[in-house]
Amino acid sequence: MTEPVDHPAARALAERHRLRIWEAIPWLLALGFFFAFPKHLGFGTELLVTVLFAISLDLVLGYAGIVTLGQAAFFGAGAYTVGILAKQGIWHEPITGLLLAALVAAAVGFGSGLVLLRTQGLTLLMLTLCTMALLEEAANLAHDYTGGFDGLDSLPIAPLFGRFEFNPLYPTTQYLYVLAVLFVCFVFVRMLVYSPFGQSLRGIRENMLRMHAVGAPVRGRLVLCYTLSAAIAGVAGGIWAQANAYVNLGTLGLDRAATVLIILVLGGHGRLYGAFIGAVAYISLSHFLARIYPTAWQLGLGLLLVVIALFARNGILGIAAALRRPAHRAAS
Amino acid sequence: MSTPPLLETRALYRNFGALAAARDINFRLEAGARHALIGPNGAGKTTFVNLLTGVVRPTTGAVLLKGRDITGVAQAERVKLGIARTFQINRLFRRLSVLENVYIAVAERVGAAPSMFRPAGRRRDVVDESMRLLETLKLSGDAARRISELPYGRQRLVELAIALGLKPEVLLLDEPAAGVPSAESHIILDAIDRLPREIAVLIIDHDMDLVFRFAERITVMVSGAVFATGSPREIAAAADVRAVYLGQASRG
Amino acid sequence: MTFGVDVASMLLGGVAAGMVLFIVSVGLSVTMGLMGFVNLAHGGFAMLGGYAIALAMRHWGFGFVSALVFGFVLTAAVSAVLERVLYARLYGADELDQVLFTIGLVFMMIASVTLLVGPENQPLALPSFLRGQLDLGILQYRAYSVVLIAVGVVIVAALWLGFERTRLGAQIRAAVDNRRMAESLGINIARLFTITFAFGSGMAALGGGLGAEFLGLDPQYALKYLVYFLIVVAVGGLGRVTGVFYAALLIGVLDFALKKYVPQGGTAFIYALTILLLLWRPQGLFGARAT
Numbered sequence: 049m050t051e052p053v054d055h056p057a058a059r060a061l062a063e064r065h066r067l068r069i070w071e072a073i074p075w076l077l078a079l080g081f082f083f084a085f086p087k088h089l090g091f092g093t094e095l096l097v098t099v100l101f102a103i104s105l106d107l108v109l110g111y112a113g114i115v116t117l118g119q120a121a122f123f124g125a126g127a128y129t130v131g132i133l134a135k136q137g138i139w140h141e142p143i144t145g146l147l148l149a150a151l152v153a154a155a156v157g158f159g160s161g162l163v164l165l166r167t168q169g170l171t172l173l174m175l176t177l178c179t180m181a182l183l184e185e186a187a188n189l190a191h192d193y194t195g196g197f198d199g200l201d202s203l204p205i206a207p208l209f210g211r212f213e214f215n216p217l218y219p220t221t222q223y224l225y226v227l228a229v230l231f232v233c234f235v236f237v238r239m240l241v242y243s244p245f246g247q248s249l250r251g252i253r254e255n256m257l258r259m260h261a262v263g264a265p266v267r268g269r270l271v272l273c274y275t276l277s278a279a280i281a282g283v284a285g286g287i288w289a290q291a292n293a294y295v296n297l298g299t300l301g302l303d304r305a306a307t308v309l310i311i312l313v314l315g316g317h318g319r320l321y322g323a324f325i326g327a328v329a330y331i332s333l334s335h336f337l338a339r340i341y342p343t344a345w346q347l348g349l350g351l352l353l354v355v356i357a358l359f360a361r362n363g364i365l366g367i368a369a370a371l372r373r374p375a376h377r378a379a380s
Numbered sequence: 381m382s383t384p385p386l387l388e389t390r391a392l393y394r395n396f397g398a399l400a401a402a403r404d405i406n407f408r409l410e411a412g413a414r415h416a417l418i419g420p421n422g423a424g425k426t427t428f429v430n431l432l433t434g435v436v437r438p439t440t441g442a443v444l445l446k447g448r449d450i451t452g453v454a455q456a457e458r459v460k461l462g463i464a465r466t467f468q469i470n471r472l473f474r475r476l477s478v479l480e481n482v483y484i485a486v487a488e489r490v491g492a493a494p495s496m497f498r499p500a501g502r503r504r505d506v507v508d509e510s511m512r513l514l515e516t517l518k519l520s521g522d523a524a525r526r527i528s529e530l531p532y533g534r535q536r537l538v539e540l541a542i543a544l545g546l547k548p549e550v551l552l553l554d555e556p557a558a559g560v561p562s563a564e565s566h567i568i569l570d571a572i573d574r575l576p577r578e579i580a581v582l583i584i585d586h587d588m589d590l591v592f593r594f595a596e597r598i599t600v601m602v603s604g605a606v607f608a609t610g611s612p613r614e615i616a617a618a619a620d621v622r623a624v625y626l627g628q629a630s631r632g
Numbered sequence: 633m634t635f636g637v638d639v640a641s642m643l644l645g646g647v648a649a650g651m652v653l654f655i656v657s658v659g660l661s662v663t664m665g666l667m668g669f670v671n672l673a674h675g676g677f678a679m680l681g682g683y684a685i686a687l688a689m690r691h692w693g694f695g696f697v698s699a700l701v702f703g704f705v706l707t708a709a710v711s712a713v714l715e716r717v718l719y720a721r722l723y724g725a726d727e728l729d730q731v732l733f734t735i736g737l738v739f740m741m742i743a744s745v746t747l748l749v750g751p752e753n754q755p756l757a758l759p760s761f762l763r764g765q766l767d768l769g770i771l772q773y774r775a776y777s778v779v780l781i782a783v784g785v786v787i788v789a790a791l792w793l794g795f796e797r798t799r800l801g802a803q804i805r806a807a808v809d810n811r812r813m814a815e816s817l818g819i820n821i822a823r824l825f826t827i828t829f830a831f832g833s834g835m836a837a838l839g840g841g842l843g844a845e846f847l848g849l850d851p852q853y854a855l856k857y858l859v860y861f862l863i864v865v866a867v868g869g870l871g872r873v874t875g876v877f878y879a880a881l882l883i884g885v886l887d888f889a890l891k892k893y894v895p896q897g898g899t900a901f902i903y904a905l906t907i908l909l910l911l912w913r914p915q916g917l918f919g920a921r922a923t
Contacts, residue, residue, distance in 0.1 A: 053507070053511040053515075055511055055520060056523075056524055057478075057520075057524035058508070058523070060524060061500065061501050065499035065500070065501055115726075115727045115728050117731070163911055164911075166911070167910065167914050169727060170664065170866075171866070173670065173731070174862055174863070175911075177859060178859075178903045178907045179907060182903040182907065185897070185899050185900035185903060186900055189900060239497060240496055242500060243495055243496045243497065243499060244487045244492045244494070244496075244498075244500045244503060244506070245494055245495060246496075246500070247480065247483060247484060247487065247500045248484060248487065248488070248493045248494075250476060250480075251473050251476070254472075254473035254474055254475055255471050255472060255473055255474070257471050258471040260435075261433070261459065261464075261467070261471070262485045262542065262545075263456040263457075263459030263489070263546065264456065264488050269494075302855070309731075313732055343743045343747050344743070344747075346743040347739070347740055347744065349739055350736040350737065350738070351740060352736065353733065353735055353739065354718070354733055354740070356736075357729045357730070357732040357733035358718065358721055358733065
């Protein structure tokens with residue numbers, strides 16, 4: 049066996065998946081929030097679910113480069129899975145319920161991905177949009193199961209581990225439950241993006257033609273990535289339905305799909321932690337501003353998007369990286 | 381019984397509507413060959429490369445690799461069988477490092493790419509092989525740099541590195557030095573010079589200096605068909621080739 | 633007989649709606665085909681134009697026709713400025729950046745109109761000669777719908793002539809088919825883009841005004857019908873005037889008929905049809921097959 053090559057680039061690649069100390073910060077903050085703001089745990093839960101949803105989008109958009117406007121299709125699929133099963137009295141247990149939500153969303157992702165991902169660009173964008181709109185319409189039509197426009201509320205969700213109740217007024221259980229699920233999903237996605245599979249997704253994002261020319265089964269990889277992303281979005285939707293004990297058409301709408309896109313891009317896509325930064329920035333601002341000055345909030349948000357698209361293509365984390373890079377270069 | 385050539389096409393036709401982009405092409409590439417494919421613009425050289433790599437299927441005719449019919453074999457499978465190519469215009473992973481670019485190709489070849497549950501860096505075999513390949517191309521100094529930060533000439537070298545990472549038996553070089561400023565072109569030429577002899581190389585180019593420097597055999601294509609094949613000396617001496625092609629190419 | 637009348641009236645209503653869809657969407661088709669730009673703000677220009685027309689009539693004493701002209705000119709001018717200053721920076725950029733930029737722009741349009749005019753629906757009073765019924769022999773029909781159809785036919789004929797018979801039209805077609813080739817022929821692409829973009833936005837404004845009678849006109853208009861406009865463009869093919877026309881008629885009639893006979897699920901049917909169609913022909917029903 050030959051000696052390993054000792055080169056800074058090789059070492060950087062060999063070690064890039066190692067945990068950094070700062071990676072503990074978001075989790076410590078999330079735990080700190082639990083103790084510091086017991087009155088705002090509902091807000092915190094919403095925030096954590098949004099992070100999870102944005103991470104699912106990051107996998108397809110940030111890593112595989114699939115521009116989709118239909119990610120809420122999977123969020124909604126997960127949410128309605130939990131909602132319908134609970135309302136019909138079929139399934140109440142939360143953790144297995146999430147697994148079912150992931151399964152259903154993954155099936156939707158796999159089925160639609162299999163046909164949609166043959167296309168690219170504008171057509172793909174349209175198709176993701178249409179698929180989501182179709183699901184929304186279907187949910188609206190299946191009134192007997194989905195509650196139609198009004199949705200399903202007061203979902204009977206069993207206590208976690210048979211012990212911890214989901215109390216809508218004091219959502220301590222919800223908060224910790226969502227945090228734990230987010231952690232598990234995050235660890236999974238982190239592993240994925242640093243794996244050779246994740247590297248090949250970046251390759252597809254950067255140059256699909258070349259990936260074909262190196263013999264990669266591009267479509268298969270994309271469908272797999274899309275399916276996994278859908279499963280995680282389904283978990284996010286399912287847990288959202290469990291935490292709020294309701295589900296409505298809004299879980300499937302363009303609004304939700306556009307919002308999560310904005311959040312991810314605001315934080316920085318293709319960067320793992322962009323979802324955290326974006327969700328904190330967006331949800332906090334919208335929580336305080338949108339209630340008081342909804343129109344000004346929309347105006348400011350629009351301006352922000354325009355500025356990001358024109359000048360700061362990689363969001364908050366992208367700006368931070370750009371500020372750091374010249375220093376790096378001077379040092380090397 | 382003679383051994384079949386490494387790569388062979390038999391009576392290959394390809395029509396795009398009324399246009400015959402490939403007409404009755406019978407072509408042989410021998411093991412270890414240094415073969416050049418020349419011809420005026422629109423002669424069908426790119427179509428021919430696409431037919432060999434499986435991007436385009438022939439209307440009729442067959443492509444054979446070591447005597448095996450691979451006409452129906454998909455592009456990705458042909459790569460695994462040992463046919464690699466570079467592109468006339470760089471098709472690189474622009475926002476990734478040079479090392480990552482090569483890693484992707486090597487990982488694909490050794491079957492590491494589908495792996496999801498271990499970090500890419502843990503495949504030291506892939507990292508090391510990629511690094512060594514960069515060393516042989518004198519690119520290791522740039523290994524950590526993004527493609528988008530490299531001068532064009534060095535980007536062309538990465539094109540070559542990715543193809544070599546696939547350990548091909550047949551390497552198709554589509555205008556390898558295209559767009560490279562003349563001051564940098566020697567690094568490409570040197571790299572082609574040093575290609576291992578066990579790789580059969582087919583260079584598609586306009587650049588007569590490059591073609592006559594490397595090629596031991598030249599095929600001239602005109603309007604979708606093979607016009608002449610021979611040694612460089614035969615091709616240079618053939619009056620009709622000069623008339624249809626070399627005369628026009630004096631600019632290059 | 634009644635069935636025949638039913639079908640005729642359904643066709644008229646659907647075709648009238650289709651004309652509005654066409655007038656709004658044709659600009660979107662050309663910008664997407666010509667510039668390869670994902671312009672999600674196109675509905676915003678229709679909304680702004682509709683507002684300009686409604687306000688001009690109510691507050692500034694314009695008649696219906698002159699207000700339409702005013703809305704067209706104003707929207708075209710505003711969009712020309714935006715195209716030069718902002719859009720042009722993103723030609724050739726990632727789809728994601730274009731999507732974000734235009735979503736941001738729509739948000740700003742919606743918020744600005746809400747702040748300046750208010751969130752409520754703007755009634756657009758039709759002049760008396762357009763109200764009431766018109767006797768078409770076999771049936772009485774709303775005069776406005778008949779006029780809309782006539783206007784639509786005139787516009788599509790004019791656009792077709794402009795596209796097929798003028799120098800500018802030839803340049804646009806050349807640039808849609810092969811931009812590099814067009815550039816090498818000495819066509820001033822930047823100017824061409826600005827002109828087409830402004831014209832397309834102006835058309836959207838016209839559509840916003842003409843369609844306000846049955847689509848309504850409030851700030852959310854900019855996003856509410858966007859999926860419909862996009863579907864028309866996707867079905868009709870990028871950069872194809874006649875394709876968009878047929879697609880708009882098809883969708884208009886289909887939507888009208890489905891809403892009448894299958895009030896539940898009509899929209900879902902259109903989405904499903906669009907998905908199937910795009911999978912079958914990604915370039916749209918009437919678009920040229922990409923090579």
